[in-house]
Amino acid sequence: MSPPVDRRMIELANVQRTFKRGDGTTVQAISDVSLTVPEGEFVCMIGTSGCGKSTLLSMVAGLLEPSDGSIVVDGREIDGPGRERGMVFQKDSVFPWMRVIDNVEYGLKCRGVPASERRAIARTYLQRVGLAHVETAWPRELSGGMLKRVAIATVFANGGKVLMLDEPFGALDYVTRHQLQDVLLDLWDETGGKAARRTILFVTHDVDEALSLADRILVFGTGRLVDDLRVDAPRPRDTDSLLQPDMVAIKHRLLGHLGLERPTGRAVARGTAA
Template sequence: MSQISIAQVEKSYQTRHGSVLALADVNLSIAEGEFVSLVGPSGCGKSTLLYMVGGFLKPDSGRIEVDGKLVQKPGLDRGLVFQQYALFPWLTVLQNIAYGLEAAGTPRKQRLAVAAEFVSMVGLKGFEHRYPRELSGGMQQRVALARTLSYDPKILLLDEPFGALDSQTRESMQDELLRICASMRKTVLMVTHDVNEAVYLSKRVVVMSRRPGTIVDEFPVDIDRSQGREEIMLSDSFNDIRNKVWLAVRHQASPESVL
């Protein structure tokens, strides 16, 4: 049974120039524990679809269900991590992580204990009482990820979570995410422009078309993840899948794809 079910979803936006159809007839099923990445040209509606799964936007038509229930609003069963961290600058690392638990109604003593566990999990022990302005970009994103994970959502929704990081920090955070997801057994839906990232992290990569966005291709990712990063990314299996995804995205980004 699918944990996330997206059926015949459409979404339009109103602009001063009229209505713009962002998504058309989108259908996608994601199983419990699956890591799926959405890739496609800029403006194809990837983030719009993600926010609809999160309950922050409503489709004009079609249905989005999580665990068989219609998504009508945000919920603690789904945790969203943004590209720009969205930390509270007046709260410390520990307080930022504990915020989600406070919203979930967890007693203060318990939420601080849980927050401390997640500080250690994301490698920030010793920085508990620092403020966001005192942290690097990678450290801030670790806080954002820990804050979302702390209240134990079933589903992680990631919107270009590492897009603002330098390449070395981005790779470190990708490995951290894989480790955490394996230990916590989360279902993940991620939006990214980085094909390498999508293939490295995912069990399945879904390609969306130019606007109006719809799903035009899917690629299962069958690689040996017991190897190190270098071995994985140099392997024939990784490069074969990466090249297929890259060509599919390039085709959708090309003006000739609409002729």
């Protein structure tokens, strides 16, 4: 009996995106990218600044149109934002004029979900991210880490099949970042079984973060997909997990792509000695 074939959730075919600068010159932000992401996969996208990661994420979200090629999500070519796709931005995207629970409910309200049902869903996800005690607080009363928890609760509560996160934890301190990585993984894995999980695209500059989170790491450089790496280590992945030979080998490969290691595996010196 043949093994089951993973259902394709995201399909990009020969996607390109160009921009016009103010001086009239053309910038090729994304060049001929083709890839497939199965349902339930956690994919991290990594690369140096300006390599096209966030541009590609915005196109999958429907916030930008490709200049050429096609993007299909859940069997339908996208033509703009849709409720089957949710996004957490690098900067805070919590509405400051709404209390916490109203923020989490907002997408459900826009979809016409009855008030009692959406309140119950919002409270469930606030509980899951550890914010049940601040549901009536204003965003200005919360820390940066708490605001990210609100954003994560909001995007999961809205029920999208595909979730996109653009460097959501980059501005947070070390402890808070690791706590939120655990929160995100717990929510992603909450239903159990690959087919029931959301499909996640997660942009990061942090190699260890990608290794801790991802089933698969896509590496971008100058608008192109330059590597596609599987991460098969079991979860949860702690510090010892990242020191296993297979994980160290992937890390060296990633650092090489980022220009932080020579082919020998030795780190490239940064700065000058004091």
